[in-house]
Amino acid sequence: MKRSRLFSWFKDISIAKKLYFTVGVMALLIGVELFMLFFSIHTLSSVRAYVEGEGLWSKAQKDASYHLLRYGIWQDEKDYEMFKEFIKVPLGDSKTRQELMKKDPDMQIARQGFIEGRNHPDDVNGMIKLFRRFNSISYINRAIYYWGEAEPAVLKLIPIGDSLHMEINKASPSPEKINELLQKINPITEKVTVSEDNFSFSLAEGSRWLENIILKLLFVIAITVEISGLLLTISVSRSLQNGLSEILNATNSFAKGNLAARAKVFSLDEIGSLAYSFNKMSAKLEQSISELEQAQTKFKGLLESAPDAIVIMDKEGIIKLVNAQAEKLFEYDRNDLLSQSINLLVIDRSKNSSAHQGKHFFKLSHMHRTILNVYGRKKNGNEFPVEINFSPLETEDGLLVSVAVRDISDRKYIKELERKNTELEQFVYIASHDLQEPLNTITSFISLIEEEHKDKLDKEGAVYIDYIRESANRMTMLITDILDYSRIGRKSRFEIMDCNEIVEQVIRDMNATLLETHAKITCNKLPLIKGYPIEIRLLFQNLISNAVKFQKKNVSPVIKIAAFEEKDFWHFTVEDNGIGIDKKHKDKIFVIFQRLHNLRKYDGTGIGLAHCKKIIELHHGQIWVESVEHEGSTFHFTLSKMEENA
Amino acid sequence: MKKKLNCILLIEDNEFTNIFNQKLIKNLDIAEQVYVTESGKEGLDFLFNKGKFESNEINYPTPDVIFLDINMPGMNGWEFIDELKEKKDGEPISSKIVMLTTSPNPDDEQTAKLIREIIAFKRKPLTKIVVNEIITEHFPDYV
Structure with a gap:
């Protein structure tokens, strides 16, 4: 124990002291x-x-x-x-x-x-x-x-x-x-x-x-002097050698990339403190390197998780790095893209010459600009409209440019679709207005004729006049329906509403018809939902009135309304004991102005279910019918529990 | 016996509609005079005795009611009201306005509610029932 303490003391003293000590002991001997x-x-x-x-x-x-x-x-x-x-x-x-x-x-x-x-x-x-x-x-x-x-x-x-x-x-x-x-x-x-x-x-x-x-x-004594001198020299030199070779090994290992390499600290002398300093330095280095690696991983992660295709290029427009989205978008393997010119992927149609597009893009990048009229080119040569965003990227390899490329074919298509839709709405509005005016004239003057010239008409003439009026009225109804149909979901606000209240209100409004037909409506407890109130009300109104209308002769309508909770949506059913629908017409009934019956038997324009379908689609739900002919139909529809845009 | 309205003005671009509306009002016998103008511009000319209504001999009365079509070429019903207000420059408009439309647009109905002079928003064609309703509601002392 004492010896080891002495030994460890000797180990830890400075090299100069060790040498003095060795020489001293020998001089003494x-x-x-x-x-x-x-x-x-x-x-x-x-x-x-x-x-x-x-x-x-x-x-x-x-x-x-x-x-x-x-x-x-x-x-x-x-x-x-x-x-x-x-x-x-x-x-x-x-x-x-x-x-x-x-x-x-x-x-x-x-x-x-x-x-x-x-x-x-x-x-x-x-x-x-x-x-x-x-x-x-x-x-x-x-x-x-x-x-x-x-x-x-x-x-x-x-x-x-x-x-x-x-x-x-x-x-x-x-x-x-x-x-x-x-x-x-x-x-x-x-x-x-x-x-x-x-x-x-x-x-x-x-x-x-x-x-x-x-x-x-x-x-x-001579032997002692020699042996002790030898031993001391060996011990000192060995401890020096051990310490130094440990540091040397650790340095070599570190240089070869083993960042966890550390030198064992044998003593507290100069060699020990050298090893300690080396360890401190390598730990710092390891930390910095790992931080660097982390930053790199983070960067790569960011690059890969970006929703856009990202291509990183240098000043000359040479591709340095691409993410998986870029591979997917351009249908290239990333190895085929590296070291290639950006010209391979992106073409600026506003520039005549394609020779220096890389430099051209690089210049643009300083303006943080999104440039338009740019097209991407896939491996197979197909071109597609893209939106492209540049941002300069300071790196240790110099200034690079990150190019975010977004395929906007869809957006163009959607914009086009929106424009067409607006046009169509405008068209429907104007067309129906312009159609209605002559109709109005017809009905007005028919009523004038009936009023002022009734006595001059014979019985047949009066019937013809009646036909004209009826047809004109029907035409007016059709036009109004088209207008209403085109207006579904416009200017309406998405809000929370109680389906029970809505159904109650619809029933109250239809009270006269219901009394007349002796209809019996039962309604389970319905949920609160989020949606467009006017449209939802119209939905229930159409379904209930259809259930009442399409009834067998001399049978009182029995209508059951229910809702079931599913994971993401509510499932509603409106069941009746009516005439039912032939299987082959299951889909047809939801198409605008599709009627299955003679007007004399069941009147209407044939727009009710088309309305329902449009309303349900507006709410991202589904509507379908299950029916047995002559026994009755059950209309099903779903309404998402999610917010708007779900 | 209650008295008739003094004057009714129709502003409507469709000739047939004008003929029918004039006939309808005359048949109802609720006004001394019914004037017809075929555009917003002509309507304004009537109100301010300009254009073809500029005359030293006839003094055109201020209408009690104006039946105003919304959809007209050139100046539509709304533009007519704006122009009228501008010309009056703060002075109150003594005529009451009934908007008439072929295709009732909910937006238009909302706009109509914000304008004090508009007393009704009706769908064409005009009928006796509608006219009678308007008279009973807004001119109880007449006819």
Whole structure:
């Protein structure tokens, strides 16, 4: 856990810091190594000093023994002096050893002792340190032990020397005594030599051990320095490499079009922040690109959902884009249109030359104008009138022009139809007026003749006059009917009305006829509808009066009116028990002035059902009849629930 | 005994209709005088003593009723009324007008209702019943 925290900390520091850190660790390790080297050299040098010291010590002991022997033999005081001089060396060393063995040694005394032991003053400090530092190490400990063992033996020489000096300086020195004293010297030397050897061995062993240890240590440290340096370098370079290759991969992937490509952020260092910045940039780019794509999709959607055929062209009139409606309108495949000239599809008849129509259209587009007298041309060469609308379109590919093309053949046709209709209405109005005037004259003068010249007419003449009058009246009725028929739906307002009220009113108006014929009318509850009130009233009136009129002799009319609700419309029925209609006349009865019966039997002009049909068509409904001859008829009609224009 | 109307003016382009209407009114014996004009222009001339009605000897009376045809060549009934009003220049028109038409158009009937001088809108041919109705309704003190 701690390691990983350290690891992650290292991961996240800056690259410069990483490098400083790596170099720092290596410098530290090298420092340690140097220190170790220095320490070991120092220690080995101290060992060397001890070896030297031991040499001095042993030489001094041997010289002291030799001079003591000489003194005993030659009794020269000079030798005694020499003895004393040489014995100082082991004495000095002893002083140091004893001092250093104490818990709180006096370094002054210890140093003094070694100097007296003829050791080089530069070596003294190292020797003291080695003694104190390593006396727990077995080799040093043993060496010190052998040193300590040799010391009392050597020091025994001093009393021997003193006794010898006293004996010799006596008035009468005893040669036996002297000899006896001298006899003691050699065993000491022999004994000390053993200890000296042991000391030397131990020290040598210790120094070898130390050498060994130091070599190993140095080796280990060197290896550590190398490995840690290597590891750090690898780790730093790998983390750099990982981060960089991640960014590189992400960049390549992004460049290849994978907009979702992102670099993994491994650390918070410069590479990490580079990756982070790259991610931020690519996210922004992705967003912009997706916004762009969305805008493009939107544009395409708009283009395709437009009700008009849309062709997008450039300045030269070259087609760049078309929508499905354009394909359909011109009956081309879109691939056949792209890169073609607009001239292929649109011709401006007001221009003589067709050569530069593209540019001509482009110029027009700046005026946001709808131009007239333009024709579209289908693949099969058929031309049709179009209305064309230009609007300039700023795009990154430069200025384009969107050309909306609308087929107006229908509109032209409808306009033509409307014009014809108006003309026809006018014609009907004028014609009926002009027809009526002579009729009026006829009826007027017939009435004058009847009034003023009745007595001059014989019976036959009176009947003829009657025929003329009747025919004229009938003609007047026919003309009036035509006029009424042509006026259905004109100037009338679409409104909500209650069918129950309308039927009631119609029945009230027909009261006299109904009483006379003993007609019985039943009416279910009828709905509220939207329509032209005058016309709807006329519809019911015609149907009811027909039901009453076309009745079997001596049978009272029974009429049932009902309405049923359907999904989008109301379905009305008017049922009677009348004479019925032959199947083959089912459609004929709705045609104007079509009569099925003799005037003497059933009068009328034959316009009633034609009115009904026109009224129903005005309301976008349907009217039909179901009938069984001699049993009765049921007239059905439907009225839309929708608003006008439904 | 109630008195007759002083003057009735007919404005109608159809000669036969004029003959018939004149005859009908005369037969009813409701007016002292019945004058016939054959166009709107002539009707105006009659009212203002111009054209063929310009005379120093005869003083043409102001008609009590004008029977006015709508559909006439040149100046139709409506144009006649407009022109008349213009000529009167705000002065009230003392004649009452009965519009006569061959083919009753609902639009015309609506227009007629908006003009104060028009007392009736009738369909041709004119009949005794219609004339009598008009007299009883609008001239109760006469005939």
